[in-house]
Amino acid sequence: MARRRPTLAVISALGLIAVGAAGWAAREKSADLRRSCPGGVLSVASVGDIMMGSDLGPARRAAADTAPLLRASHVALGSLSMTLLERPREADPRGPVGGRRHADQLHDWGFTVVSRANDHVADFGRDGVGATGRLLGRAGLASAGVGGDLAAARAPVWLETPCGRVAVIAATSTLRGEDPATPTRPGIAGRPGANPLRYSTRLELDPQTYRALSEQAVRLGGAPPDADGRLRVLGATLEPGERNVAIRTVDGADQAAILAQVREARKTAALVIVSIHSHEPDNASLEPAPFIEAFARAAIDGGAGLVVGQGPHRLRPLEFHGNGLIAYSLGDFVSDRRVAASLSANPFDAARTSEGAVLTAAFRGGRIRSARLHALDLSAGEDVAAGFPRLARDGSAQSAIAGLIRQSGARGAHLVVRDGAADISPATPTGRPS
Numbered sequence: 425m426a427r428r429r430p431t432l433a434v435i436s437a438l439g440l441i442a443v444g445a446a447g448w449a450a451r452e453k454s455a456d457l458r459r460s461c462p463g464g465v466l467s468v469a470s471v472g473d474i475m476m477g478s479d480l481g482p483a484r485r486a487a488a489d490t491a492p493l494l495r496a497s498h499v500a501l502g503s504l505s506m507t508l509l510e511r512p513r514e515a516d517p518r519g520p521v522g523g524r525r526h527a528d529q530l531h532d533w534g535f536t537v538v539s540r541a542n543d544h545v546a547d548f549g550r551d552g553v554g555a556t557g558r559l560l561g562r563a564g565l566a567s568a569g570v571g572g573d574l575a576a577a578r579a580p581v582w583l584e585t586p587c588g589r590v591a592v593i594a595a596t597s598t599l600r601g602e603d604p605a606t607p608t609r610p611g612i613a614g615r616p617g618a619n620p621l622r623y624s625t626r627l628e629l630d631p632q633t634y635r636a637l638s639e640q641a642v643r644l645g646g647a648p649p650d651a652d653g654r655l656r657v658l659g660a661t662l663e664p665g666e667r668n669v670a671i672r673t674v675d676g677a678d679q680a681a682i683l684a685q686v687r688e689a690r691k692t693a694a695l696v697i698v699s700i701h702s703h704e705p706d707n708a709s710l711e712p713a714p715f716i717e718a719f720a721r722a723a724i725d726g727g728a729g730l731v732v733g734q735g736p737h738r739l740r741p742l743e744f745h746g747n748g749l750i751a752y753s754l755g756d757f758v759s760d761r762r763v764a765a766s767l768s769a770n771p772f773d774a775a776r777t778s779e780g781a782v783l784t785a786a787f788r789g790g791r792i793r794s795a796r797l798h799a800l801d802l803s804a805g806e807d808v809a810a811g812f813p814r815l816a817r818d819g820s821a822q823s824a825i826a827g828l829i830r831q832s833g834a835r836g837a838h839l840v841v842r843d844g845a846a847d848i849s850p851a852t853p854t855g856r857p858s
């Protein structure tokens with residue numbers, strides 16, 4: 425590690441990170457862009473989850489492909505699903521972990537901000553939350569959706585761009601143990617952690633299942649169903665219904681608090697971006713949970729121009745709503761398979777597929793103007809290990825997002841693959857892109 429850092433610093437000072445000649449030119453141009461605001465258009469690049477292992481070689485090679493996209497945007501946002509420590513152990517069973525050089529790698533990749541509201545925020549407790557923020561800050565990256573207490577985790581982070589100030593608000597609905605930050609009260613310090621969007625689950629059961637379960641519950645010494653037929657088993661609420669279905673209801677106070685931040689930020693921000701980490705209903709689902717759809721649309725109604733999701737390690741559909749764009753999940757950006765051992769403790773990261781995309785979007789006056797989706801190939805390549813992003817080319821881009829094109833189309837977002845990436849536009853009532 426001691427050998428690598430100075431090399432990285434020198435290379436990065438020369439503006440020569442491993443991006444090749446074309447990439448270098450793009451980087452020079454994008455450095456100019458980050459200092460100017462051509463046509464009053466603010467550009468944002470967003471990706472999904474980032475989980476790196478201790479060997480950063482594949483990440484550096486992968487950056488050749490994707491860094492130009494990130495660097496050509498005023499704001500480049502990813503979701504950091506790992507902890508950074510001053511002295512990380514090579515493989516730590518508590519969760520994915522890196523150090524200072526991982527923060528430097530994110531910066532060299534082109535990221536300006538990461539969301540840390542997710543189900544890995546508390547893997548290394550209070551110290552891990554603090555160290556990750558410090559190391560990112562030293563590398564020049566902002567952290568969204570995390571803080572020393574609930575108020576700090578809820579607050580937006582502000583990014584200065586030549587097109588104005590951008591507010592990034594990040595939250596997570598997938599929470600484990602001590603992930604949620606807690607409020608500071610008189611005499612009680614709050615706990616550091618993530619900005620939570622909690623929910624409760626009740627299970628509606630078909631008559632046969634309901635009867636069998638309620639009989640068993642009573643036999644095991646549980647309370648009989650109440651007057652409405654509701655039964656409490658192991659903390660879950662069971663109700664008689666037509667079929668077996670889980671119904672998730674958002675925590676109204678959490679949602680109201682987050683939306684209040686969106687509305688307040690919109691008063692002075694050139695653009696408000698909301699990031700939401702949500703595995704729900706589960707990683708296998710191609711669609712987001714209904715409560716997440718409602719939350720995302722409410723965030724746009726409240727003034728956000730972009731809502732980006734991630735969590736399930738797969739792509740989920742895109743949708744235009746009001747003046748904004750929603751990407752329900754951008755999947756993974758980096759998912760180093762060699763950190764698998766440290767993931768077994770987290771049920772959301774066990775066996776899974778891995779797909780992802782880079783979303784680039786342009787805004788004027790806080791409203792969406794245009795957007796493109798660049799599909800990623802996360803399979804093993806000639807010089808890149810599995811789980812590191814390469815841009816999917818030509819036919820493979822089309823096939824990588826074929827399902828997504830269908831699903832997004834059903835929501836009125838029309839995706840047309842051109843030059844290896846998909847233009848996204850709202851479909852008119854006739855079904856044609858406007």
Ligand SMILES: [Zn+2]
Nearest residue numbers: 542543735772
């Ligand atoms: Zn997660």
